Amino acid sequence: MNGAHDLGGMHGFGPVEIERDEPVFHHAWERRAFALNLAAGFLGKWNIDMSRYAREQMPPAEYLATSYYEHWLYGLVKLLHETGLARGEELEARLAGRPDATAPVAGLRVLRAKDVEPALRKAGASRVEKELPARFRVGDRVLTRNIHPLGHTRLPRYARGRRGVVAQDHDVWVFPDASGIGQGDKPQHLYSVRFEARELWGPEASPRDTVYIDLWDDHMDPA
Amino acid sequence: MSHDHDHDHAEEGSPLTETELRVRALESLLVDKGLVDPAALDALIDTYETKVGPRNGARIVAHAWVDPAYKRRLLEEGTAAVAEFGFVGRQSEKLVVVENTPAVHNVIVCTLCSCYPWAVLGLPPVWYKSAPYRARAVIDPRGVLRELGVDVPEATEVRVWDSTAEVRYMVLPERPAGTERMTEDELAALVTRDAMIGVARVPAPPEGSRR
Numbered sequence: 001m002n003g004a005h006d007l008g009g010m011h012g013f014g015p016v017e018i019e020r021d022e023p024v025f026h027h028a029w030e031r032r033a034f035a036l037n038l039a040a041g042f043l044g045k046w047n048i049d050m051s052r053y054a055r056e057q058m059p060p061a062e063y064l065a066t067s068y069y070e071h072w073l074y075g076l077v078k079l080l081h082e083t084g085l086a087r088g089e090e091l092e093a094r095l096a097g098r099p100d101a102t103a104p105v106a107g108l109r110v111l112r113a114k115d116v117e118p119a120l121r122k123a124g125a126s127r128v129e130k131e132l133p134a135r136f137r138v139g140d141r142v143l144t145r146n147i148h149p150l151g152h153t154r155l156p157r158y159a160r161g162r163r164g165v166v167a168q169d170h171d172v173w174v175f176p177d178a179s180g181i182g183q184g185d186k187p188q189h190l191y192s193v194r195f196e197a198r199e200l201w202g203p204e205a206s207p208r209d210t211v212y213i214d215l216w217d218d219h220m221d222p223a
Numbered sequence: 224m225s226h227d228h229d230h231d232h233a234e235e236g237s238p239l240t241e242t243e244l245r246v247r248a249l250e251s252l253l254v255d256k257g258l259v260d261p262a263a264l265d266a267l268i269d270t271y272e273t274k275v276g277p278r279n280g281a282r283i284v285a286h287a288w289v290d291p292a293y294k295r296r297l298l299e300e301g302t303a304a305v306a307e308f309g310f311v312g313r314q315s316e317k318l319v320v321v322e323n324t325p326a327v328h329n330v331i332v333c334t335l336c337s338c339y340p341w342a343v344l345g346l347p348p349v350w351y352k353s354a355p356y357r358a359r360a361v362i363d364p365r366g367v368l369r370e371l372g373v374d375v376p377e378a379t380e381v382r383v384w385d386s387t388a389e390v391r392y393m394v395l396p397e398r399p400a401g402t403e404r405m406t407e408d409e410l411a412a413l414v415t416r417d418a419m420i421g422v423a424r425v426p427a428p429p430e431g432s433r434r
Contacts, residue, residue: 005335005336006335007334007357008334008361008385009361009362010354010358011358013355013358013359016353016355016356016359016367016370016422017353017355018350018371018417018422019348019349019350022349024271024272024276024345024346025272027243028243029242029243029247031268032250032268033246034267034271034346035263035264035265035267036246036249036259038267039253039258039260039263039267040259048389052336064354068337068349070242073242073246073249076249077249080253085258086249086252091248091249091252094248094251094252095244095245099252099255102255103256104255104256104257105256105257105258108258110257110258110259110263111259111260112260112262112263113260113262113265115263116263116266116270120267120270121311121312121313122313124313124314124316124389126388127316127317127389154335154387156335156385158362170317170388170390173388173389190388190390192319197381200361205362206365206377206381208377208378208379208381209364209365209381209383210382211382211384211385212384212385213385213387214385214386214387214388216388
């Protein structure tokens with residue numbers, strides 16, 4: 001979706017400010033929001049692409065006015081509601097100081113403290129160990145698709161309808177544009193694609209500079 | 224951005240913000256439903272506050288600087304090379320390490336969210352996840368670098384990596400002059416997080432401590 005999260009190339013946000021000796025978290029609630037997201041994710045009711053899509057659906061004005069862990073909180077509340085694990089009304093009731101009687105949800109494998117280390121050492125589940133034909137080879141010229149799906153996509157706006165060259169084949173991965181909206185893994189080849197800065201940003205850009213973007217078979221056509 | 228470190232003042236007396244109340248209510252709801260275990264939450268937080276952070280990446284960089292065979296493995300197959308140090312896991316399913324040289328200056332960004340190589344750098348800093356960086360790193364990388372004190376010569380290619388998939392990127396920065404006789408541990412102490420993202424160079428040690 002063309003949401004506020006798709007920031008590449010926007011103007012007007014001001015300078016990048018690096019905080020010296022920055023703590024990992026700035027507030028106690030950020031710690032909890034972070035950990036709640038990870039722990040709830042381990043329940044297995046959604047995947048990482050759905051998590052990103054949920055955050056992206058925050059209304060644009062709100063997205064830009066709130067902090068990173070507020071985006072995470074928004075996405076988590078949305079996913080819990082949509083999966084029925086915890087409805088929005090239940091959270092609102094608790095906030096209003098009149099919690100409903102809460103029955104434990106049965107049949108789920110809950111992350112325990114002793115499972116945390118092994119669970120975090122597992123890399124993830126986005127790589128697909130499967131031989132599938134690649135539509136492109138390293139060195140191929142490609143044209144990215146001019147798509148504007150209402151759902152999730154990992155093809156940023158600034159790189160749509162642009163010409164690039166396949167720099168590396170990363171083998172077969174889950175396709176987030178499908179898995180993020182519950183349409184299955186749709187596994188396919190993922191590539192690192194090289195774009196000249198001038199192809200993306202016009203003649204004012206440096207003639208030497210490049211941007212490398214990871215894109216899937218379904219994001220591109222032969223150029 | 225606030226530079227004082229009195230970050231948790233709201234928890235110490237002043238009224239809780241709406242967000243704080245919301246997070247508390249959510250945690251109590253999920254705990255009562257048996258969906259999360261508070262002890263597991265503590266363990267998750269502790270992992271990224273005290274165990275996994277940019278010192279991991281700094282050890283990798285220092286080792287690559289002193290061991291040419293390791294450096295070759297690191298640049299060819301990053302995931303396996305950092306696994307030799309036990310650095311594996313979440314947000315690092317495939318790691319690609321890119322080398323800064325006089326010819327190419329690499330910079331890492333995630334314009335769509337906050338993808339970052341957790342296993343070697345820990346959780347990303349606020350500026351990396353912020354709108355200014357995500358917006359500007361791809362359209363004006365030289366401007367961003369200049370503001371942050373890195374002047375990249377015209378003849379050098381600035382190569383920006385937008386992390387749009389589950390592949391994670393880390394920069395192998397240039398080894399500064401005056402470090403030829405330093406030990407691996409001394410070198411690791413010089414390497415900064417920002418240099419491994421590509422928005423800083425590793426500073427040369429002060430004259431007196433060069434070896």
